[in-house]
Amino acid sequence: MIPIEYFLALSGILFVIGALGVLTKRNAIVVLMSVELMLNAANINFVAFSSYYGNLNGAVFALIAIAIAAAEVAVGLAIIMNLYKTRDTISLDEINLLRW
């Protein structure tokens, strides 16, 4: 049995990598991928605690999160596609319509 700390450490590392990716990358697709990394870090936590406590709730929750994430990625990619069509770029530096 692998101790739960290992899972938590993996999940923490993954989350930080994802967060850094979101903050630093300019490419919208890479940012989207980083968001997925953060999401999966959370999923690992759910599953790890589920097995640790012998309760299936966490595992079920992780499955639902994966399903939702798939849908969300589809929406995100569609937005990026449209962005590229209208502005010829997917660099986040140049997408600042929401500024003052």
Add this chain to the structure above:
Amino acid sequence: MTFAEYAWLIPIFPLIAFVVVGFLGNRLFKNWEGGAPIAIGMTAISLVLSLAVAFEALTTGTGTPFIQSLEWIVVQGGEFAFTFNMGIYIDNLTALMLIVVSFVATLVVIYSLGYMHEEGEKKRRYYAVISLFISVMLGLVLASNFLQMFIFWELVGLCSYLLIGFWNTRPSAASAAKKAFLVTRIGDIMFMIGLFVLFVGFQGNLDFAYIFDNVDAFVGGNELLTFGTLMLFGGAVGKSAQFPLHDWLPDAMEGPTTVSALIHAATMVKAGVYLVARSYPVMVETPDTMLVIAFIGGFTAIFAATMALNNTNIKRVLAYSTISQLGYMFLALGAGGYIFAQQPEFNVGYAAGTFHLMNHAFFKALLFLSAGAVIHAVHTEDMRLMGGLSKKLKITSLVMLIGCLSIAGIPPFSGFWSKDLVLEAAFAGIEYNSLFILLYAFGLITAFMTAFYMFRLWFLTFSGEPRDKHAYEHAHEAPAVMWVPLALLAILAFGSGFAFLFGFESTLVPGLMDFHPHEAGPIDLLTAVFTNVLTYASIAAAVLGIGLAYMMYKKRAIDPARFTSGSVGKTLSNVLLARYGFTKGYDWIGLKVVYGTAKVVDFIDRRLIDGLINGISAGLIRSGNFLRRAQTGFVQSYAAVIVVGVSLIVILLFLVGGVI
């Protein structure tokens, strides 16, 4: 009481005329003289009803007024509770005013049919407003409490504004209307202050019936009551054009002559006298106020009479004479009240004031309407362009002569009886206060001046050679619709004074406990008048005045120019023509004081108050501008803020919250 039950209908009929004539179109009244028949009909119905009510009130004469009232506003709240009523209050004074107002008003409206014939579409406005004017004046007379009276008082002011400015395309008429409104407004404000005092003092009850029966219940002492009555009189000063608020009345001559006749004889200026006479039971509690009333009245009488001496505008002379005669009324009322306060028993002051009010209404209406007939004939108001008109205007000259004799106080014309009573009242005051010596002298000199300027007017207009041939050629006698009212008024101007012999004194008494009417037969009264040396003094003054006018303007034995040729005479005459500088003075006050104050207030409003508000809004806009820079539009910087924020919260939870 049977007719009195329907007295509330009296102001309603002219009001109906106002609504019908005022709000239905021009086309409907095109062939109807602008709605004149409706106005005449409704006013005549009021007249009939007024006469019935007045006759009933005067003959049944139980001494208790007839009162009907409805609750209008009820305010609940423990000790602050009060009720305002709307109602009618009929006693002998009301009856007298009803007769005077409705009678003169009806004749004026009939006369207008001829006088205003050529006004075209504007006639409809004229008849509508004049109906409203009559309606609100009748309402004022019938009011059963001070607040209701004040409402009608203001409406009377509004109507006078509309009518004085009838020829609203003439700048002089427009400004005269504004002046009349604003100057009387000063009085209205004082009236309002007086009402506040009474309202507080009588704990929220402004009904005449309550106040007159419970004058002792006034809370706040005699000083406060004196202040209150003084302020009430201030209202009367404004409305009745007494010194120092007299200046609007001569300017009010800019309106049609019929309007002047109505304002001077029946409505508007009589409201002030009526107010003082009506509040007599309260006023006599404050002898100081009565003294002020008598003094203002006496002073105004002589003051206004001097200005009439050399004016050449026929209507202005009459306007000054109105101010002067109103002064007489106040003198009599003030003197009577003052004497009563010293010695509570019968005296003639009250009867003299109201009697002169009635007689003045008839002869002044007659004089104004005759002047209107003259103006109608020669199309000018300047007496220098008239002269010799008695050959052309036979009826007018005759009735005007009756009016002049009456106002001059020649027995047995009506003005004689009441003027004599006024002077008697002033003379009776000498026993109690030596100031009345002065006031009696004022009255006597005024009687002389009145006779002089009225006959100067008559001689200049009707006798001698025509000075303007062209106007003379075109002059023609007024149509029947104009001279018949004149003839009726002439009969009254001659005969209304005989009411004195038939118990006017004992009928018209204020509702005072100790004021026992003074019953006497006609013969006794007649002997009393003609054995009194004062009577001969006033007759002598009048005859002297007429004689001087005859010498100067008929015989030309004394050249009028002699009085204006010297430097003193010239200055004096210019001062009189400039109305003692009051017009200039008021203009100066208006321009410098009022406009200056307005400028300061404007500065405060625009710079300080608006500045504060604008400053707050500008500050908010600026800080908003500054804060919105935080919105960079970069998703990643938002994300960074979120991450940092969440991290900080977590760290804080660890450190402070003690999660672990």
